[in-house]
Amino acid sequence: MGIVLSMLVAVTSVLPAQLPLDTPLVPVLSNVDAVRHIEFDLDITTFARQRFSLRRQYPTLDWTHDGCSAPIVGSEGRSFNFRTACDRHDFGYRNFKALGLFDTSTRSLIDEQLHRDMNRACDSQRRTFKVRCIAWSEFFYTMVRAAGGP
Numbered sequence: 001m002g003i004v005l006s007m008l009v010a011v012t013s014v015l016p017a018q019l020p021l022d023t024p025l026v027p028v029l030s031n032v033d034a035v036r037h038i039e040f041d042l043d044i045t046t047f048a049r050q051r052f053s054l055r056r057q058y059p060t061l062d063w064t065h066d067g068c069s070a071p072i073v074g075s076e077g078r079s080f081n082f083r084t085a086c087d088r089h090d091f092g093y094r095n096f097k098a099l100g101l102f103d104t105s106t107r108s109l110i111d112e113q114l115h116r117d118m119n120r121a122c123d124s125q126r127r128t129f130k131v132r133c134i135a136w137s138e139f140f141y142t143m144v145r146a147a148g149g150p
Contacts, residue, residue: 032099034058039092039110044117048084062098065090068114068140079125079132082140085117089144115141 029037038047038054055063068086092110096102118140122133 028057031058031061031095032101035061035092035095035099039088039095040113044084044088044120047088051087061091062094063091064094068144077136079129080118080121080136082118082121082137085114085121088117089114111141111144114144 034054034057042050051063055061065087068082068089089110092113093102093107096106096110115137118137119134122130122137125133
Protein backbone atom coordinates (compact mmCIF):
# COMPACT_ATOMS: atom_id res chain seq x y z
CA MET A 1 0.00 0.00 0.00
CA GLY A 2 2.90 2.37 0.70
CA ILE A 3 4.21 2.10 -2.86
CA VAL A 4 0.79 2.89 -4.38
CA LEU A 5 0.40 5.94 -2.13
CA SER A 6 3.92 7.14 -2.97
CA MET A 7 3.25 6.80 -6.70
CA LEU A 8 -0.06 8.63 -6.36
CA VAL A 9 1.63 11.51 -4.55
CA ALA A 10 4.42 11.61 -7.14
CA VAL A 11 2.03 11.68 -10.10
CA THR A 12 -0.28 14.33 -8.66
CA SER A 13 2.60 16.58 -7.65
CA VAL A 14 3.75 17.01 -11.24
CA LEU A 15 0.30 17.71 -12.70
CA PRO A 16 -0.26 21.39 -13.53
CA ALA A 17 -2.59 23.29 -11.24
CA GLN A 18 -5.84 24.28 -12.92
CA LEU A 19 -7.14 27.82 -12.52
CA PRO A 20 -10.89 28.44 -12.57
CA LEU A 21 -11.94 29.27 -16.12
CA ASP A 22 -14.06 32.29 -15.15
CA THR A 23 -11.25 34.11 -13.34
CA PRO A 24 -8.95 35.76 -15.88
CA LEU A 25 -5.58 36.87 -14.65
CA VAL A 26 -5.56 40.63 -14.20
CA PRO A 27 -2.15 42.25 -14.34
CA VAL A 28 -1.21 44.56 -11.51
CA LEU A 29 -1.72 48.12 -12.72
CA SER A 30 -0.71 51.47 -11.30
CA ASN A 31 -3.44 53.07 -9.18
CA VAL A 32 -4.30 55.51 -11.98
CA ASP A 33 -4.56 52.75 -14.59
CA ALA A 34 -6.48 50.51 -12.17
CA VAL A 35 -9.07 53.21 -11.43
CA ARG A 36 -9.51 53.94 -15.14
CA HIS A 37 -9.83 50.23 -15.93
CA ILE A 38 -12.32 49.53 -13.14
CA GLU A 39 -14.42 52.62 -13.83
CA PHE A 40 -14.52 52.60 -17.62
CA ASP A 41 -13.36 49.26 -19.07
CA LEU A 42 -15.21 46.67 -16.98
CA ASP A 43 -18.86 46.07 -17.71
CA ILE A 44 -21.09 46.48 -14.65
CA THR A 45 -21.64 42.73 -14.26
CA THR A 46 -17.90 42.08 -14.16
CA PHE A 47 -17.44 44.96 -11.72
CA ALA A 48 -20.04 43.43 -9.40
CA ARG A 49 -18.59 39.93 -9.69
CA GLN A 50 -14.93 40.94 -9.26
CA ARG A 51 -15.27 43.85 -6.83
CA PHE A 52 -14.00 41.91 -3.81
CA SER A 53 -11.02 40.38 -5.60
CA LEU A 54 -10.17 43.79 -7.07
CA ARG A 55 -10.42 45.25 -3.57
CA ARG A 56 -7.84 42.72 -2.37
CA GLN A 57 -5.63 43.42 -5.39
CA TYR A 58 -5.81 47.22 -4.91
CA PRO A 59 -6.23 47.80 -1.16
CA THR A 60 -4.97 51.40 -1.33
CA LEU A 61 -7.94 52.52 -3.45
CA ASP A 62 -11.06 53.94 -1.80
CA TRP A 63 -13.82 51.31 -2.01
CA THR A 64 -16.32 53.11 0.26
CA HIS A 65 -19.76 53.97 -1.07
CA ASP A 66 -22.95 55.68 0.09
CA GLY A 67 -25.57 54.63 -2.45
CA CYS A 68 -25.35 57.66 -4.75
CA SER A 69 -26.26 59.94 -1.84
CA ALA A 70 -29.97 59.42 -2.52
CA PRO A 71 -31.36 59.59 1.03
CA ILE A 72 -35.06 59.81 0.13
CA VAL A 73 -35.41 57.06 -2.49
CA GLY A 74 -32.18 55.16 -1.88
CA SER A 75 -30.43 53.13 -4.56
CA GLU A 76 -33.23 50.62 -5.08
CA GLY A 77 -36.98 50.54 -5.39
CA ARG A 78 -39.75 48.34 -6.76
CA SER A 79 -38.80 48.99 -10.37
CA PHE A 80 -35.06 49.67 -10.11
CA ASN A 81 -31.87 48.56 -8.40
CA PHE A 82 -28.97 50.94 -8.97
CA ARG A 83 -26.88 49.84 -5.98
CA THR A 84 -23.97 48.43 -8.03
CA ALA A 85 -24.06 51.36 -10.47
CA CYS A 86 -23.96 53.77 -7.52
CA ASP A 87 -21.11 51.85 -5.91
CA ARG A 88 -19.00 52.16 -9.07
CA HIS A 89 -19.93 55.84 -9.41
CA ASP A 90 -18.78 56.47 -5.82
CA PHE A 91 -15.58 54.51 -6.57
CA GLY A 92 -14.84 56.74 -9.57
CA TYR A 93 -15.51 60.03 -7.79
CA ARG A 94 -13.54 59.13 -4.66
CA ASN A 95 -10.51 57.71 -6.42
CA PHE A 96 -10.15 60.24 -9.22
CA LYS A 97 -10.35 62.96 -6.54
CA ALA A 98 -7.74 61.20 -4.37
CA LEU A 99 -5.43 60.87 -7.37
CA GLY A 100 -5.84 64.56 -8.22
CA LEU A 101 -7.40 63.75 -11.60
CA PHE A 102 -10.95 64.91 -10.95
CA ASP A 103 -12.07 67.79 -13.18
CA THR A 104 -15.22 68.68 -15.14
CA SER A 105 -14.27 66.35 -18.00
CA THR A 106 -13.58 63.38 -15.71
CA ARG A 107 -16.76 64.10 -13.74
CA SER A 108 -18.76 64.04 -16.96
CA LEU A 109 -17.23 60.69 -17.99
CA ILE A 110 -17.96 59.13 -14.57
CA ASP A 111 -21.55 60.45 -14.63
CA GLU A 112 -22.08 59.09 -18.14
CA GLN A 113 -20.79 55.70 -16.98
CA LEU A 114 -23.32 55.80 -14.14
CA HIS A 115 -26.07 56.49 -16.67
CA ARG A 116 -25.01 53.52 -18.83
CA ASP A 117 -24.75 51.26 -15.76
CA MET A 118 -28.22 52.26 -14.53
CA ASN A 119 -29.74 51.65 -17.97
CA ARG A 120 -28.01 48.27 -18.06
CA ALA A 121 -29.67 47.45 -14.72
CA CYS A 122 -33.02 48.28 -16.33
CA ASP A 123 -32.47 45.81 -19.17
CA SER A 124 -33.46 42.83 -17.02
CA GLN A 125 -36.78 44.36 -15.90
CA ARG A 126 -40.18 43.32 -17.23
CA ARG A 127 -41.71 45.75 -19.71
CA THR A 128 -43.78 47.89 -17.31
CA PHE A 129 -41.04 48.02 -14.69
CA LYS A 130 -38.44 48.67 -17.39
CA VAL A 131 -40.20 51.90 -18.42
CA ARG A 132 -40.26 53.05 -14.79
CA CYS A 133 -36.67 51.95 -14.27
CA ILE A 134 -35.48 54.01 -17.25
CA ALA A 135 -37.44 57.00 -15.92
CA TRP A 136 -35.66 56.61 -12.56
CA SER A 137 -32.34 56.30 -14.41
CA GLU A 138 -32.98 59.59 -16.19
CA PHE A 139 -34.00 61.22 -12.89
CA PHE A 140 -30.87 59.99 -11.07
CA TYR A 141 -28.61 61.06 -13.94
CA THR A 142 -30.22 64.52 -14.13
CA MET A 143 -29.83 64.99 -10.37
CA VAL A 144 -26.20 63.83 -10.39
CA ARG A 145 -25.37 66.23 -13.22
CA ALA A 146 -27.16 69.11 -11.46
CA ALA A 147 -25.50 68.39 -8.11
CA GLY A 148 -22.44 70.43 -8.90
CA GLY A 149 -18.95 70.51 -10.22
CA PRO A 150 -15.74 68.93 -9.15
